[in-house]
Amino acid sequence: MLLSRGFFPTLKETPAEAQIASHRLMLRAGLVRQTAAGIYAWLPLGLRVLDNIARIVREEQNRAGALELLMPTIQSADLWKRSGRYEDYGREMLRITDRHDRELLYGPTNEEMITDIFGQSVKSYRDLPRCLYHIQWKFRDEVRPRFGVMRGREFLMKDAYSFDLDYHAAVQSYRRMMLAYMRTFQRMGLKAIPMAADTGPIGGDLSHEFIILAPVGESAVFFDADFENTDWVNAHFDYDNTDDLATFYDQMTSLYAATEEKHDAAAWERVPPARRREGRGIEVGQIFYFGTKYTASMGVTVAGPDGAAVIPEMGSYGIGVSRLVGAVIEASHDEAGIIWPDAIAPFRAAILNLKQGDPACDAMCDRAHEALGDLALYDDRPERAGVKFNDADLLGHPWQIVIGPRGAAAGRVELKRRADGTREEVSLEDALARVRG
RNA sequence: CGGGGCGUGGCGCAGUCUGGUUAGCGCGCGUGUUUUGGGUACACGAGGCCGCCGGUUCGAAUCCGGCCGCCCCGACCA
Numbered sequence: 180m181l182l183s184r185g186f187f188p189t190l191k192e193t194p195a196e197a198q199i200a201s202h203r204l205m206l207r208a209g210l211v212r213q214t215a216a217g218i219y220a221w222l223p224l225g226l227r228v229l230d231n232i233a234r235i236v237r238e239e240q241n242r243a244g245a246l247e248l249l250m251p252t253i254q255s256a257d258l259w260k261r262s263g264r265y266e267d268y269g270r271e272m273l274r275i276t277d278r279h280d281r282e283l284l285y286g287p288t289n290e291e292m293i294t295d296i297f298g299q300s301v302k303s304y305r306d307l308p309r310c311l312y313h314i315q316w317k318f319r320d321e322v323r324p325r326f327g328v329m330r331g332r333e334f335l336m337k338d339a340y341s342f343d344l345d346y347h348a349a350v351q352s353y354r355r356m357m358l359a360y361m362r363t364f365q366r367m368g369l370k371a372i373p374m375a376a377d378t379g380p381i382g383g384d385l386s387h388e389f390i391i392l393a394p395v396g397e398s399a400v401f402f403d404a405d406f407e408n409t410d411w412v413n414a415h416f417d418y419d420n421t422d423d424l425a426t427f428y429d430q431m432t433s434l435y436a437a438t439e440e441k442h443d444a445a446a447w448e449r450v451p452p453a454r455r456r457e458g459r460g461i462e463v464g465q466i467f468y469f470g471t472k473y474t475a476s477m478g479v480t481v482a483g484p485d486g487a488a489v490i491p492e493m494g495s496y497g498i499g500v501s502r503l504v505g506a507v508i509e510a511s512h513d514e515a516g517i518i519w520p521d522a523i524a525p526f527r528a529a530i531l532n533l534k535q536g537d538p539a540c541d542a543m544c545d546r547a548h549e550a551l552g553d554l555a556l557y558d559d560r561p562e563r564a565g566v567k568f569n570d571a572d573l574l575g576h577p578w579q580i581v582i583g584p585r586g587a588a589a590g591r592v593e594l595k596r597r598a599d600g601t602r603e604e605v606s607l608e609d610a611l612a613r614v615r616g
Numbered sequence: 617c618g619g620g621g622c623g624u625g626g627c628g629c630a631g632u633c634u635g636g637u638u639a640g641c642g643c644g645c646g647u648g649u650u651u652u653g654g655g656u657a658c659a660c661g662a663g664g665c666c667g668c669c670g671g672u673u674c675g676a677a678u679c680c681g682g683c684c685g686c687c688c689c690g691a692c693c694a
Contacts, residue, residue, distance in 0.1 A: 192643065193627085193628080194628085195628070195686095196686070198687085288694085319694080322691085336694065533653055563651075563652065564654065565652095565655050565656085568654045584653090585653080
């Protein structure tokens with residue numbers, strides 16, 4: 180991709196409204212632009228990141244056996260009246276009236292809708308279990324949106340819903356999704372900790388929030404530092420193996436970890452003082468088991484093996500896709516700008532032509548650009564080297580291929596790793612190979 | 617929803633208290649020269665219904681009233 184042909188507006192100065200690092204950097208690097216309180220437009224660079232995060236989420240959901248569909252953003256109020264939440268949800272729900280005075284709403288979540296869709300078509304225990312998900316925009320009319328996309332009113336969320344025949348099977352679904360979540364965040368370069376959490380308006384009695392530690396986080400959290408020594412990544416747990424899931428779940432939940440609402444002073448006292456960690460965290464996902472709350476209220480049953488009606492057990496599982504963009508930046512940036520983890524970077528590398536117009540530089544840059552194609556952003560502007568260095572650091576590409584007249588004449592390029600700032604002089608071919616990974 | 621603050625070229629701000637010629641400054645943008653490995657320097661230039669509506673006045677960015685928008689702290693929340 181040629182930078183000169185793209186739309187990557189960067190800001191030298193920080194807009195006054197941005198208070199935290201991720202918000203500042205998202206505006207300065209041209210990822211988003213605010214269009215109203217808590218509502219953002221995603222510019223090309225931001226959209227690439229959002230898509231990359233959604234792709235990883237999707238891959239891990241599929242791997243865990245969940246099935247993707249797509250439900251609408253606008254929902255009928257009737258659905259919510261059936262579950263009783265139309266009154267309960269309060270003013271966070273954006274209510275809309277159409278030209279026929281029908282009551283609609285912009286969905287803040289989809290339990291009612293998926294329960295309705297599922298219940299219409301599934302009539303036998305043979306159709307269970309199922310887990311369905313979609314990645315769709317939500318709207319919650321927050322009283323006070325803040326921190327850029329971390330607490331927007333409109334946000335992109337992956338929400339999955341599991342349907343099982345009984346409690347035991349529902350617990351397997353819950354554990355399966357917990358494993359999928361840990362794998363998802365791990366792939367994005369994030370260290371998430373599952374913490375016992377409140378269920379809020381979703382309801383139910385079992386819930387975990389996935390927390391990324393960060394000083395700007397909105398939740399106060401308490402956890403046992405020993406969690407950092409838990410090695411679940413190399414354990415190769417199988418989604419279909421009940422023992423694996425049990426072992427994994429035990430690893431995740433046996434050590435103390437809770438958000439403020441679920442904090443238990445007595446249990447906390449039993450954690451050795453040296454291992455007690457208190458801090459703040461960003462919630463990037465939450466999972467719920469709530470049994471038959473929606474299937475019962477909305478009248479969904481299936482025929483069991485003996486012919487008797489059974490009310491399916493449900494769980495729901497959310498990941499804040501757009502929030503993750505901010506969370507990743509909070510976890511990975513420095514004074515100069517963003518440091519993208521390889522897996523979600525909008526481009527794997529920047530190609531910096533330090534002397535636009537120099538035949539050797541131009542030729543070598545063209546070769547690099549041709550070889551990497553869409554993996555790289557080629558800064559072909561007639562700007563000074565300093566401008567290009569600074570923009571590349573700001574945009575946070577994992578690699579920078581620096582091509583100047585000195586090196587180009589000798590057939591060498593400088594390869595810089597954004598994360599640690601290391602640079603080495605290598606041949607173009609070696610640089611390309613490293614960037615491709 | 618309580619408390620506080622701010623709306624002035626794309627961005628960051630000054631000017632408002634104490635009304636008065638053409639509304640300034642820095643950055644950015646355009647053209648040219650210059651520079652050429654970490655935001656170069658100079659020159660010229662474009663770009664504003666001073667958030668909106670109404671009022672006071674000979675005269676309003678400035679004073680008064682109303683409205684809208686946005687931000688921050690708290691309570692609330694993926």
